[in-house]
Amino acid sequence: MADHTLVFIVLGLTLVAFVWGRFRYDLVALSALLVSVMLGLVPGDDAFLGFGHPAVITVAAVLVLSRGFERSGVVDAIAEQVLKVGDRLFLQLVALTATVVVLSGFMNNVGALALLLPVAMRLAREHDTSPSLLLMPLAFGSLLGGLMTLIGTPPNIIIASYRGSVTGETFGMFDFFPVGAVVALAGLAFIVLLGWRLVPTRAGKASTEEMFDTANYLVEMKVDEDSKAAGWTLRELQRELEESVPVLAVVRDDRRWAGHAFLGTLQAGDILLVEAGPEEMKLLEDKAGLHLGVGPEEQEALENEAQAEQGEPAAAEAASAAPGPRADDGGNDSASRKRKGSKEGKEGKEGKEGKRRAADTEGLELVEAVVRNDSMMINRTVTQLRLQNQYGLHLIAVARDGGRLKQRLRDIRFRAGDVLLLQGGESNLGESLATLGCLPLARRNLPLGQPRMLLVSIAVFAVAILAMLMDLLPAAVALSAAALVSLLVGVLPLREAYQAVDGPVLVLLGAMIPVGQALETSGGAALVAESLLAAGQQWPVLAILVGLFLISMLLSNVINNAAAALLMAPIAASLADGFGASADPFLMVVAVSASCAFLTPIGHQSNTLVMGPGGYRFGDFWRLGLPLSLLVLAVAMPMILWVWPL
Secondary structure (H helix, E strand, O other): OOHHHHHHHHHHHHHHHHHHOOOOHHHHHHHHHHHHHHOOOOOHHHOOHHHHOHHHHHHHHHHHHHHHHHHOOHHHHHHHHHOOOOOOHHHHHHHHHHHHHHHHOOOOHHHHHHHHHHHHHHHHHHOOOOOHHHHHHHHHHHHHHOOOOOOOOHHHHHHHHHHHHHHOOOOOOOOOHHHHHHHHHHHHHHHHHOHHHHOOOOOOOOOHHHHHOHHHOEEEEEEOOOOOOOOOOHHHHHHHHOOOOOEEEEEEOOEEEEHHHOOOOOOOOOEEEEEOOHHHHHHHHHHHOEEEOOOHHHHHHHHHHHHHHHOHHHHHHHHHOOOOOOOOOOOHHHHHHHHOHHHHHHHHHHOHHHHHHHHHHOOOOEEEEEEOOOOOOOOOOHHHHOHHHHHOEEEEEEEEOOEEOOOOHHHOOOOOOOEEEEEEOOOOHHHHHHHHOEEEOOOOOOOOOOOOOHHHHHHHHHHHHHHHHOOOOOHHHHHHHHHHHHHHOOOOOHHHHHHHOOHHHHHHHHHHHHHHHHHHHOOHHHHHHHHHHHHOOOOOHHHHHHHHHHHHHHHHHHOOHHHHHHHHHHHHHHHHHHHOOOHHHHHHHHHHHHOOOOOOOOOOHHHHHHHHHHOOOHHHHHHHHHHHHHHHHHHHHHHHHHHOOO
8 A cells, every 4th residue: 555545544544533532632643653653654763753843842932931921920911901991892802802912923822812811701700791702702812813923823833844844944933924913903803893793692601600600509507416427527528428519618616627628527516618509408417417507596696695795786787697598598698708708707896696707708719710721630530630639629610611510520520611610728729720720710819920020031032032033043942042041030930831831732743743744755745736736727826725725724623723734734835836836825824724723612722711711602613713714814815925925
């Protein structure tokens, strides 16, 4: 069997595996590489040369530099300005989308989205805007911004490196700018003026209470003298229940312990602050002998004592603020206490009832976080991750596709884009989220980084760009040096740098580069190009370029955009040879189209990241994505032919 036939079979099976999604794309790519070596398509000695390819090194360096921007205070500076735009949706869209377009040109586009995603969620909550109207434009803006520079997105880096192997000269830092900037501006104008109207409105997902319905589930359960749970640890309680019922806190007298930090045994009189619905509450009562809230006798005693100490009016106020959800309010007071514990603690100093409320809520640290595409949590459960024991995090709820999952928490296998409601200690909450690969949404004042070194990080990056523009250093060397200097001066801790390097993407690139070269060396790329030329003999070159654009764009929507660029670059170069034309416009078509993953949530990490917080469904993306893709095609083609003539 001819080598090119074997290459087509391997690539065909690889594409099927990418689309199927059963195995992660880095594992699929590595399998394709090893099979190619076994079939003799890739020399054994050259099998892993792709991992040292300049494109792989450049992507790794950009990821480290992008994380440095995140840690150096960029998000705070941006949020301070963006949050001033007010409650007009148009201004919110302009501020968010334009900012992410600019940022994505100079840092990894997923990193740029990660900076602004919490800002967009805060805007939505403060101004009662559906986040679905903001997040899809934000994600698409990050893709458009990546078109403008060499380091904006991996396809640009790949195409630049491939051009170097074909012509001996790579694309420079701003060679992508003339085409990319015009396309980005056109896309931005379309999104903020008309496109946002095509985004489906998913109402009621902007707050924790609405997404997770926590207001009706936060309850207080008391341990009585005759309770079975007296003398149990919380772990023994969970084992007896055979169900993961989140215990947020244990209150004893006026002291409170966070649920994940309570290591002792329960005693009579203890109050458990529990995240539970009616079924879980009945389970706690039947199997552990716990009772809801305080009994009527205790309530009356508390009211009488408050009346004696404060007078009649204060007693009425204390009675109205009794702990625990009541039948007439559905537990809404508990939800507000969870959000405003410190404030209520101050107001509660006027009596024992107030002291008790302060003890119930003081120090509770709840945060919403979205699971990133590179998270170690993906396809694993709480038990497998040892979330509570190893990371000090307590899982309260999981939302997927905008709604809270009703299945048992211990049975949920996490997916990219899931929104988690977590509790943890204030000191280590941010570090644990970063380690797990989660992006905080509900709040951004977590201890996520080092002291601000914004000017230092910008200066280091600017020197690297200058070295590239003056041809003093290749892009991979200049950016790697910038990343190293950032680590040496303390912009980013070394551990954070290793976490920033997206291992699956690097494995994908390192494995697929030799496979893509096999497509070329086996004659497969030339065969595909000849077939396209034969089928379109009567067509102008423009029609072939449009077809190349559409094929690359469709590929990028079902597989990783870097993989799409790797596969299409040799075909583009072969087409250029067939026409006797310059390879530049053909390669630039692949660079632009491979970044147009607007049709599905799986085509790009940015789309996946906003799917959960925005409450989108799979089919929502093409409504805005299809007209935007056609607009990019209409704008990019004449610009490419003008800037990069045949």
